Amino acid sequence: MTGMSVIFAPLLPWVVITAGAGVAVLLVALALWRGLRGWALRGLAALALLAALAQPSLQNEERQPLSDIVLLVDDRTASQDLSDRSAQTDAAVDRLSTEIAALPNTELRRVTVHDGAQNGGTQIGAALAEALAAEPRSRVAGAIVVSDGQVHDPELTPDMPAPLHMVLTGHRRDWDRRLVIQTAPAFGIIGEETRIQLHVEDEGMVPASAGTTADLTVSIDGGAAQDYRVQVGQDLELPLKLEHGGQNVVQFSVAPVEGELTDRNNTAVVQINGVRDRLRVLLVSGEPHAGERTWRNLLKSDAGVDLVHFTILRPPEKQDGVPVSELSLIAFPTQELFIDKIDEFDLIIFDRYGERGILPASYFRSIRDYVERGGAILVSAGPEFATVESLWQTPLGDIMPARPTGRVLSESFLPRPTELGLRHPVTAGLDGAPPPEGDPGDKHWGRWLRQIELTDATGEVVMKGVDDSPLLVLSRAGKGRVALLASDHPWLWARGYDGGGPQLELLRRIAHWEMKEPDLEEEALQATVEPGSLTVNVIRRTMADETPPVTVTLPDGATQEVTLAPAGPGRFAAHWQAPEAGLYRLKQGDLERVVALGPASPREFERTIASDEPMRAAIQASHGGVAHLEDGIPAVRRVSEGRLAAGSGWIGVTPRGASSVTDLRVVPVLPAWAWLILAAGLTLGAWLVEGRGRRRA
Template structure:
């Protein structure tokens, strides 16, 4: 660095300041008295006193030595995802290297790389502000952006970090130079989803609002384009649109759960990339107001649980009736006192039964309440796709059991009949009365209805002691009554005493049936010896009966994260396929092997970086997945353009330079410091420095003061003597 010198006058008083002031006052007073008295030689004597007073104030010549400090210019290199198009990133790196090699003496280039680690698009000015925070303002020379011109935080005026003030308080604007990684302005067509509902009722269409924009030189609104829509492997729907105008497209939702819709628009001639010409939507299909019919037999402890569970779900319309007494019983009570409304048997079980999604029969004993034709309607309701949940107690083995009707034909278990005079608290051929803890079967540990239920007991627990009066940690609370079946089919998920079936699920044609062979699940809600997950179990059973996709026992799932496709096959059968076929968005098919990854689970992974909808097929089931862009804003405009950062650069006095497409030798201009030269990257010289030394020299030596004072006094006396 070069040393520089500055000279100035300083004072080092020999006496305290107040003494010097007092002497000055006395000198002025003596001068005034002498002038008023017209005394000769007064001015000469006052001049001698002034010389002495000046000497006492210690005048010195001060010489300071300064060392100039280097200036720093920031080079912000854009390496965000949009820079990966073509050779932009490579050109940017080569230009940054060339700038570093051509920096003049006295100027340091600090390189900052922006990689787009957060969402919200590229933010070059945020990076500039953060990088300049630890540079002294008087050492900052300016900044250079090496970019494609796309940034989401361009200010309307000069950036705050480049608008400074010097030591004199004068405004200083530092230059921002922009180097663009290409030859000139580019064109791009983009597809934007303006509005899409996250949920839509199954059987209806989701209305999606899209807009196609053409950007860049030579483009204008109103051009024609074609938007294509594909969903879950269905035929492609093509819709003509005009650019620059919103367009509504209907997407049919045909099944519950997630529906992936792939949108794409026809390309624009000579556009820079088709990366933002497509998008993927995820819309969840939901059922419209699930209708549940709950019919309870004699009032029991489980009724309140059912009402609380079903009423808590806002998507469920519950119709609940409790049979207080059989119709043949007559105790003289007026009909108006038996119920607020009559039991609408004909309305529910003949005219409107198909309007329900689920029928729950809780402890229902058919004492001629429902005629055979209505019971036949219940069975047909299941076969056509409905769900039936039957909670069975002692009445199920009695003379009026539903298993001896048309409903029994669709039930997955049969219970031997008990004597008519058998009390509910007594054991019989079909009734077990003793303390037991419900256990999960092997199928139950794999089935999504019962898998991972909170507090599930061990697979082979220790025998439950009848005398135990305390809870067993990690195990469910006991029940005290169950039914013993002599025939069962379907899937047994829980068993009771003597390994007898307790919870049985079955598919019947297009519908489903669940049978719980005990009426004491309500004990779990009471916390009996620790209780159990009653509400969760009943919720899962009900939603399985209503065909909730996440509770299907045989299903295929796929999702994409971090460029990897993960496929999971859920099974209860134990013999699922060990490989699937993966179809990429471009139609390429690849096999993927699945390996056991848990109870009833097989999974496999493969790379999936291509945007669009990926399809997975195991022969019986299909699943779809699509990668999610981590930062959609980054790809909303892929043009190489000076329209965004160019105006800011010009306000600062900076240059906008096109680097060209030569990766090895980009057209990087020269850098000048303190001079202005054509297309060069000019930076001002800030003259920042640091003090390295000082030296002083007295301006009035003592001998000179003595001679001057003595001479002036002698001249004063001489002048006075001549008068």
Template sequence: MQTTIAFDPLLPWPLIALATGLAVFCVGAAMWRGLTGWWLRALALGVLLAALCGPQLKREERDSLGNIGFLVVDRTESADLEDRRAQIDAAVEHLTAAAAELEAAGTPLDLRVIEVGPDTTGRNRGTRLLSALDDAASRVSADRIAGAVLVTDGQIHDAGRITGFPAPVHPLIAGAREGFDLRLELTNGPAFGIVGESVTFRMRALALGERPAGLGGAVTAQVSIDGGAPRPLRMMLSGETELEIPITHGGPTVVDVQLPVLTEELTDRNNRLIATVNGVRDRLRVLLVSGEPHPGGRTWRDLLKSDPTVDLIHFTILRPPAKQDGTPVSELSLIAFPTRELFLEKISNFDLIVFDRYRWRGVLASAYLANIARYVRDGGAVLVASGAAFSGPQSLARTPLGEILPGDPTMEVFERPFLPRVSALGERHPVTAGLEATAGIAEDGGPRWGRWLRHVDVAQTSGDAVMDGIDGRPLLILDRVGEGRVALLASDHAWLWSRGYEGGGPQADLLRRTAHWLMREPELEEEALFARTEGTRVLIERRTLAETPPETVGAVTPSGERLEITLRPAGPGRWQAVIEDAEEGLWRFSDGARRAVAAVGPPSPKEYEMPLASEELLAPLAETTGGDARWLADGTPDLRFVDEGRRTHGRSWVGMVDREAYRVTGIRLTPLLPVWLAALMTGLLFLGAWRREGR
């Protein structure tokens, strides 16, 4: 029960103030005139003004609310270093027992324990201790918060989350005041690089804390690229070191740099840096040679020009040298075909050469075509999209280029509608896998796309026939020749799909995949082993054209353990396995002939940026809120209650503020000066003043 005086004015307070001023003026005038009853008039006016204020006796019925305290416990990875875990556990046990003693002594304290574990979001956010405290405090009333105790090693990564707190915050630091650790820090790492060029990584090797006597001013790190053999790298301590990494292939290149591990170190988790740089091609150069104009002549040009990564040079042979029609050369607005420049001097500058309905009519001499064959064997790529001329005497198959083509024409050309089909082998090949599914399946079981009207019959001599035409004859053949690649499309009617004939078809997907396979796009390799990471999850995929690939893949964990990973079918030509909650670090996979690597975790874990225990980050918050930061190595302090405004820490204790919070359950109001009593008293006083003055 709490009793106070409250007011319920009969008039607004400004009017009461005005009436008070008028009463003072009247009493003053009475005094000035020398009236003997002025003091009775003053009492009467005072009683009247008091009645206007409406004084009441207010009695509140209250239920006491307990105090709430927070015990925030650091359970992150850095709290496992040294003997910090034992110190933290002992401190938590001591403080919870102290809270129970306060409860038994009659001062209620609801001590809420908040454990902050490792960051599982995959965003490398480090220790979010104050965020956890702020979230918990926002769920309760501020006038019930008695204080907070933070049991941690002091290394937090959200120091700016709380700048003020309604009660004292006491950080208790676990760990030793002195320590030593080596740390590798990435100061600048590119996200991508150009294939054939190099990228530069900038790193620093830092010596944290007190250096041991035997440590000099430099250390020797080991550098490994894509899981290969390590090579030494000399790094000055605290100085920046540059590392040149060549980008030899498209896709991810994994760089692994590791410092030596010293016995005096707190941890070796920050001695290693694993970064990934994605290799991209800088402007793929394509030469497109069209033999003669036809309705689909712009198909290849439009497709290649739509790709922003492709530089296209396009020539159409409109007038062969042997053509004589009497037109003066000065009146021709045609550009002479630069055969020598393109096919002798600069042929190695191209990533792909496309012959679209080209027939051999003397524009390219045999020496040039032989040089194109050599260019393919040395690592180049050629695609031949053939028309009816491919089966005749002017066919490219009758030239030195025929040595690298995967099929010979049989002199037969089918001029009738047919439905292109993905072959059984093509269902496993990345160029054509899933192509029919993108168009949908018709009622007869075939793909829901339009027919083509011409098919040049070829006898396959090598390579993989990934699409079939009339009577199962090869339509699209892909082949590897030496270091290069060749594709033969035995029809010039792919453009019908782009025109929407009979509903059209996935012409753009087919031709784009074919072109990028020829230019060695890593995602389109038919024999490959991939490893990809999604947070702490590793996906291993084996892609092959064989029907029975290896059932397992060998794996080496970051800690050096060797495992056998079982693969399961995931689609035609694809076998997969998944590793959940994979260990952080570099994973290495191999099936005997192929290797893949995957980096799990951030390049530099934030949790181990500063593994030394410290009070520096939490001391400002403790000072601002009236708390005290101290080391658990000096002993765990006791827990006490203090009154508002009193000191909240001592030599061997830390304090929680008794907020004396309550909840009002009932209110009873009793008027102190009823209207009838005020009127009676006012009248009697005025009557007394009149009688006194009348004498």
């Protein structure tokens, strides 16, 4: 196939040539107005000069016809495995491939689409854009998508140069029930009602046997389930109470109904972090001293802590005549604090408090009972703890984790973590910690100058001082916790004495461990998910030297064992690759952890009813059509561009008539000297005609 065309290679810009043509037209018009007989020849001479400047050439092309290309997109995502859609797709792809191959001068490009990464769903729009970019647009005669139509990136569908058709799998009678979480808080207050809004809806041709109600089950961390009967198609608001801090995995499940397409979208998972409303702390200082401000600064710096602080400025035995109104703003409300409202406090701190008759024995029994019911006390001991005024001599002695010997060790010593303390979350990993034994090196904590000697420790000794005697002892009493710090000199770290130390971090950890902060539990099983993957980081914190494997229960009920490797003192860890998204339960002994990988219902199953709605706009813009495989596989025809490209039982592709240039010849219309001779001849002819006319006149 050949083609002839005229091309130009102007010697001057077209603007200059155009201006010259305008001047020539004016001169010819002037000659005609004056009646000069050679005006026509002069015009032709000017035209020849302009043509010489434009340099016209004849271009002869040898063209090779190119075949048309039809894109066939094959949807193989998870939703295509529902019902008999996979068999429908196989049959449709085979038949369409055969018919397209039978069309004259037509090639097939097949594109298979799988589930998008990171729960991306069906990404047919991106697949079409990529396939179209790989082919010349002038050769694309059409595109056919075999899918259920639930496309999750329709906005990425390119502007098609030819008809785009959708061949839908599935059946018109299909229906499905799904659970949708509308709003869920990221945080919830422990013990208080948290409300979650959800919606149960039916889609498709719902049979009457499906009913108008559904059975909804709610469970937290896989625990005891709560059952509800809910209305289908109505917005619901369910109350929920979180029982512990940290991450709470809440699972909602709707009972499956016979006949629905799938029950994969009948489950939803929400992760809510449980937080305390506000922690209430009672700080009782036995006397003003340099470290009192340390405790107050620590507790006041935490916005989530309500602090009630009393300091005993004058003990009962001191009678100096100063009115009580000048010593305090309010009287010490002992009855209200230690009897009536003691359970409202999360922690009671006794800072250098000595029993001097201010609180009767019944109040200390009330404090002891409060701890055994789940409360917490922290004793920061000063010299009075080694005397007859010691809290050990009160009913609190029944829950104290160590007994004072009566000696006050007033000497410089270096606080050190014990071997147990290297594992305990309260003291593990503190910056600059010296080793339990041996040379502490150049960088270590600052020294303290006073310690109360303790003996008969029944709790966990996590720090030691003079002659390896217990310095910090932690223990449990009933459901509560007790911490005993055998020194009143942590404030030296805050002042930078001898280099200082992590005073605020240590005291914060002690206080929050007593208030049962999940991140500070000695025995804990943690699981975190690496973003954008199915990798679970399993961490086991324990005070033991070794730990057994963790049993993982998969979404389908099968179990696997994960072996943990040492990852530091008191820590064992493993990286486990989950086989699929879903809800997993990790268990080791009495410890359990529930972790959600991706949504409980993958994006592929959010909507399962076949529909062309997501891509309808792109199909209509390309003048394509929609065919249902339930009505039979459509035939493929060739139709002229601009004509109807789809009809009953058929879809059309548009031949593009594209070709490639195999040979190109360019020949000037006239050489430059020929144009000049032609212009000169025409000018001479005009001069002769005009001269003869003047002689006759």
